[in-house]
Structure formats: structure tokens, C-alpha cells
Amino acid sequence: MAGREWRQARWSEPLLHEIGSPEKTGVLLPYSSEDEELAGIVGEPEEALGPAAREEAPLLPGLSEVEAARHFIRLTQMSYGVDVGPVPLGSCTMKFNPKIAEELTRDTRLLMLHPYQDEEAVQGLLELLYKLERWLAELTGMDRCSLQPPAGAAGELAGALMIRKYHLDRGEQQRDEMLVPDSAHGTNPASAAMAGFVVVRIPTSEKGTVDLEALKSVVGERTAGIMLTNPNTLGVFEEDILEIADIVHSAGGLLYYDGANLNGIMGIVRPGDMGFDIVHLNVHKTFAAPHGGGGPGAGVVCAKGALVDYLPRPLIAESGGRYYWDYRCEKCIGRIRAFYGNIVPLVKAFLYIASLGGEGLREAAIQSVVNTNYFIALMRGTEGYELPYDPTRPRKHELVLSARPLARRYGVTAGDVAKALLDRGLHAPTMYFPLIVEEALMIEFTESEPPRGIEEYAEALREIAEEAKRQPDRVRGAPRNTSVARVDDVYANHPRSVTPSYRVYVRRQRGEKLAL
């Protein structure tokens, strides 16, 4: 990092509500010159609507296109994504988004495509979706996939509901427990609970994997299944996976695979071969569709054997060279969203896989793991950080460092380290997760990060540890170079100051005493 100075744009950009006004507009509406003539024929809406009419225009601030462009582009300058620098958020798989996919999908033919157009009129797109479905099934070792879920968590909900219905259909209503390791993503227990399960927590052993003895002690007649991600959130491969599968299956339970952590093993090991019955994939992670500052993603859910019947419908299908949506549903859980799925991210995943083929995907996985372990090698011996849970074991797509030594010695927390990274123009890792690691910094570079970027990141962490030793207050005062300094979370969340919209802001300004 020697010599690099970085400052993020600091525009103090006012809110739309402070610069716009309801009368202003930035568009010329199509065919608007016809409106008066049409009103002469059919009358005015205000009269027809009667009591249902809105008496005045909504109070929405409008801007000219010039002003709106400037406003939003300034906001982009105060934002940070993979195209700006590393975003090594663990379990988020923030890889590069190939520009060709962005360009091709910005296509009027897609933009103007109505979801209820006849299948004959959309054969090309259905063929694409069919191929994607086949590829994803092959890659995961599953039989069929449903493209319905719009995100990973929705895929999890689908999977949990499938497990529930499977047991109910077999007359096993008592299977109401979902096993979830304590290192699991928060979505796993949340999805299980939404599907009506009681969540049973499985502890992690000293090796950093599922504690087999603990698992054996809780499985039984009430076990509906287990939700696992492998490699787990420590980046460690569950080497006992076949035994885990055996224990759960023997007890009559099913195995659900959380695909958030697939990147390091795709094309190398398949969840289906490990014994999983249901898998979800995060298309916006593993298959390079952008994360969009939060979404949209796509969360394809796949199943094998008897579980295929339970997948949400419709499924994409082919017969004699004709592609169609198969709505048949005898046992299926129903529908996860309206229409077919988040088509645009799905198309991007298709383009990504087509670009790489099986061998390219496999090399991407290998490089992501090389990047993780290269970073561990660079961090070896760096004071202030530890690699908990058997540091000699190779990690896969991600690793979890603990900043516990810094916290103990100098009172500098993982959160402080994260903010100090921001000051160097680097996005922070995932903090305080998984919950089983104190002062956790969960780091996933993916295959996209250049070696030089990994080296800079390790160097930055070393510098921050040095600074923590010499001037801990300086680290605790970070960040300084970002658009704003450290955000006041207490004020943001306090019942008397919490402000989730401009309407509430105005009400507070007027002196209304609002509390949540």
C-alpha cells in the first residue's frame, strides 16, 4: 500500500426531496398530444373515479433529466463495488461480472417480452433456460432444477417446504426438527422456521466441522433434515460428509445443501455425490450475475430422486425439440413467485457458463481456493490476527480470521479493523460472522482478485495491526477518507430518532413526537 492515497467523493448531495419539485419533469410522455382528443371521447378520469379519485397529484419531487442524471451519478461516486476494488465479503462470492453479459441482456427483445406470450413465440429463450437447467443439474449432481426462486433464501424456503411436504406425504407428521450447524448462514434457521420447523443447533467440533457425536445424539424420529453448506462458513470442507449423510438418512431425514459456498468446489465435487437431496444455487454469486447493491439475484433449487416431484412449478422442459413450461404438480409445493423466475440474472448465468464450459468453471474454483490459501500464507505470522480451527487445514472459497489478539491487547475490534480498511480504499470483509468465531473477519477473494490485490490486502491488515499497537485511537476513529465518517448506529436505531423515509423526517422537523 506504500504511497497510495485514497479519498472517496464527498458530495454532500441533497435529497431528491430537497432539490426536486412536483411540477418539474424529466420526460416527455409518448403520444401525449392525443390525450385531449381521447378525453373528448371517453371523458375525464376524475369524474369516472368519483370517491376513488386522488384529489391532487402525489407530492413526488421531479427533476429535469439533466438534474436527475447529475444527482444519481454523484451518488454512484459515493458507492463501491467489485469494479472499484476488492469486495472480499465472506460467503458473498463477489466475483467480477463480465461486461458482455451486461451488454447482451440490455436488449429490447428481452425488455419487451411479455411473460404470458405463447411458448411458440419464445422458443429461443426457453431453449436457453432449458440448457441452463440441464447444466446446473449436472454441476450439482441433481436430477432437475426449478428456476423459480428469486434469491438464495427463497430457494432455501422452497427446499425446507419440500422437506416438510415429503414427510407429510409419507405420514410422518412428527418430523418437525431441522438440524442446523451453529456455523450456518443465518438464512438457514430463518428459512427452516418460516417453513414451520423447530431449529436444532449442532455444534462445531475443534476441527471446524460438524460435531458427529453431537449429531448422532440429536437425530431421531423427529428429524426432518439437516441444512448444511459444504465447504462450511469457516471455509473448511466437511470431510465426514458421507458419514453425516448416512447418519441423517438412516434416521429418515433429508440433506439440504446451501449453495452459497459452492464456488471453491464447482466442477470438482458435487453435492449430489456427497449425499444431498436438495440443493440451492446463488446465481448472483457462483455464476457471476451482479449482486446489484443487494439484488436482484436468482436462487435456483434442484433436487434428486423422489424429491423432484416436490420442486416448485413450473419446470422448464423439452419434448421433440420443442421447449415448454411443465405445470404438472401432483406433489409439488406450489409456486415460489409469480411467473418463472428472475430471468435476467438467469440469462447472465447461462452466458457465464457458456463462456467457460466445465473446464473453465473448474479452473475458476481452483483459483478461488489458491487465492484463499495464498492470502493465509501471506498472513502467517502477522501479529494481531489468528486463524481459528486447525490452521494447518487448507481452506476452500473463504477463510475466517479472528482479530481477537488486537481486541484483547489494544481494544481494537474486528469492526475497527473493517473501518480502517475502508480508509485505504478497500472494502471490508464480512464482520462478526460466523458467530462461533470471536472478532471474526470472514474473507472471500474469489478467483477474480489479482494476486497483487491480495498482497495489498494482507499488507493493509498488517499496517492496521501496527497502527493498533501504536495509536489504537486512530484505528478506532476510522474511517476518515470515505464519504462520511463512522456512522452513528445508535442514533439511526433509537426509537425517538429512527427515520426510515423523508415523510418521517418532515414530521420530525415539524416537531411531532414520533417514537417506534
Place this chain on the structure above:
Amino acid sequence: MGGVGKRAIERWAPGVRERERMLRAIGVSDAMELYRDVPRNLLLSEAPRIGFGSPLSEWELRRLWEDLMGRVRMYIDPPPFMGGGWCPHFVPALVWAVIGRSEFYSAYTPYQPEINQGLLQALFEYQSLIADLVELDVVNASMYDGSTAAAEALMMAMRVTRRRKIVVVGSVHPEYMEVIRTWLSGRGARIVEVPPRGDTGLADVEQAEKTVDGETAAVYMENPGFNGALDPEPETLAEVAHRRGALFVVRFEPLSLGIVKPPGRYGADIAVAEGQPLGLGMNYGGPGLGVFAVRWDRRLVRQMPGRLIGLTRDAEGRRAFTMILQTREQHIRREKATSNITTNEALMAIAAAVYLSLLGGAGLRELARSIWLRSHYLAKRLAGLDGVSAPVFNAEFFKEFTVEFPTDYLKVHSELKRRGLLGGLPLERFGMGERRALFCATELHSRRDIDRLVDAIADALGAAR
């Protein structure tokens, strides 16, 4: 082995070129040693055979795309007249320019607020714009789409009231109904449907009154309904719900609110919508944008699903934005979270914010008026055809409405397709009548487009006779 793959991924994985050096630093001689803890019998002996035999360059991808999209029929002259909760609307070029900026699209959820103030402000502005549109104070940063927003709203109502019965009133999108049934199946919900009145297509308030009871968590209505009928007095239904302590959940159409009374004015506790009309385009049904708004009420806000962005200050007193009330969410509350939602539709929310900021209040009103005029012009012209009933229901409507033909509509539909026109949605698809179809007209249809459609229908009907 590996040569082809390495060459393909090198452009997006620069470390491939330096792998040997990196492996030496790690202390292994072969990358596969990093997989030594994977049971040997699980390791694939070769890469899976997926893709097209060999990796594709950008040029080959472009040609592949042209081949596939060449087998997709686009309707732009004129645009589709097909309804079904998804209609053609204009997408301003600035929407592309903003959501096409990779500072936004290649960002993650803004877990680190200081470095993503722009993204957070844009999402706060989205929330604020929707709050003004619906006249409810609290809007989340998005759900997946209208259907899952509706399902989550009903699950939320079950948590808030600790009751399990859901009363669905009036005409509801059949796919929304399926989604609601699926999502609520795990929590033991009892869903009771009160069908719309045959004459007006509107909610049957009398029947609803009899069905809503002290066990009811929520009364759900779509306004306008799937059949297009717009309720003149939804407050009556709000009263029915509130009298029994149930929440009133409404799905609205966002553009209609330029001229139609917003849910916040007629007693909605939770208002949800599909945000697709707000500058998203159609994209064969996804992504959409799940709009989710609630009243300012502690009980409601604390049980809301999804991300919320709030206004706050930084350590030096500057205005700042950050994610708030995260203790509702899965990464903190795990099985006690209000929802499992994590990834949402943030970029689509920003698209909606750009779209609404370009329109402004007056512009939205003008747009809504234009849509209303066009759909009513289409209905009036169709009603002038022999034996055609348009709209079928005796109620106001906004952009979509149900039409009944004197003959099997699919015949008309095919005839229209032959002439390059995409007509209404055949309601036979949902078992709602072989002679019925759901039409829409929007700002994208010129008067000439509408005349063309009606003339073609007249011809088709003449030929069928």
C-alpha cells in the same frame, strides 16, 4: 488437462498466470493438494461436460445470443395489449444509465455504510418516494416481487396478530394466490377466499363481513383486482377488517396512484405492489420489484420483513444513511427473524427511484391519466363491436380490464397473432372462461395502435361468424 479451462477463465481470474508462484508460497506443489481433505471417491475425475464443448469468446457468445433471440417474437409495433399483472411501459434511458453504473450494480448489500453512502441514499430515496406515493410512512428497500411481497405481508400479519386465518377478498391474480398458499403452508395458515361479485367484479363486502372473525389475521385485497375492477370504496373493507382486529393488506398498482386514492388514505395497514411498471421493463416476468409499505406503528414496523434504510449522522455530525432495525433480520435473529430475506431487488428499487424522480408528481398524474384514457378508449371501441362486452364488469378500471367475446377467444387471439398483434391474455389459461381475455392499454399505445387492434378484432370476429 486444464489448459482450455485456464485460458477461458484467465480474463476473469488473473491469478491463474501466477498460480505456480502462489502455490510455492502456500507450500504445496499442486493445487489439488488443497483438496486433500475431500474424500477421494468424491473427487470428479474430469470437469463436468457442460456448456458448448469449448469455452466461448465474446464474439461467439454474441452470435449464440443472436441465434437464441432470433427465435423470440418481439411485439413493439404495436406493443402487447396483454395484461396479467405485467404490462408494457416506457423505460427512460436514464434508468439504464444509472443502474448500468457498476459502482451500483457490482456492489454488495451496503453492510459498510461509510463506503456506500450513494447506494444507501438512493435506496432511502426509493423508500421516501414510495412512502409519498402510497401515503404510508415506512417502506422497505424491496421484496422480490409483488407476489412474494403479498405472501410476506400476510405472514407478517400472522405474527402481529398471533392469528392464523387469512381472508382473501375479491379478484386475485391466480399466481399470487398460489404463491400465498405455498409461502404460508409451513405456518399452519387457514386461507379462506371470498370470490368477487359476478356483476361488478368487486369485493363482496357482505360475504366478507360474514367470513372475517376474531381469528382473522388479515383481510387481503387487490385493488384493482386481477379482473381489472377498481374498488370505489375500499375503506368499507378496511372497516370490516379493523372491527375484528385484523390487518388490512392491499395490493395496489403503482402508476394508478397518480389519479387513484392511495392505500394510506383508505385504511391499509400494509400496502404491497409489483413495481415492474416503474421503469423495469418486462423481461419475460423477472426481475420484478416487491414494494412493501406499512403504517407508522411500532407493532407493524418491528415485524416488517426486509432491509430498511434510515437517515442518521456520522461521528462528525454530517448527514448519513445506514441500514436500520437489523435486529429483525436473519443474520442476527436467525430462526427468530421476521423473514429469511437477504438478497432483495435493490437495483430495481433504484431504477424505480430514477423513474419517479424523472416523472415528478405532476408527471405521474399526467401519465396515469394518459393510461386511463387509452384503456378506456380501447374498452369503448371494443364495446362497439357486435357481441363484445368490454369491460365485462360494471366497475371502474385503470389499465387492465376483462373483455368477453361472442366466440372462443383463442380463435381471435391466433388471428391477431397472424397479423402481428399480441392481444389480451386468454383467461382460459386460468379456467376463467374460454370467451374471456384480459386486455391492457398503456402510454405505449398510440390511438392508431388501438384502432389497429380493434379493426383486426372486428375482422377476426367477422371471419369467425
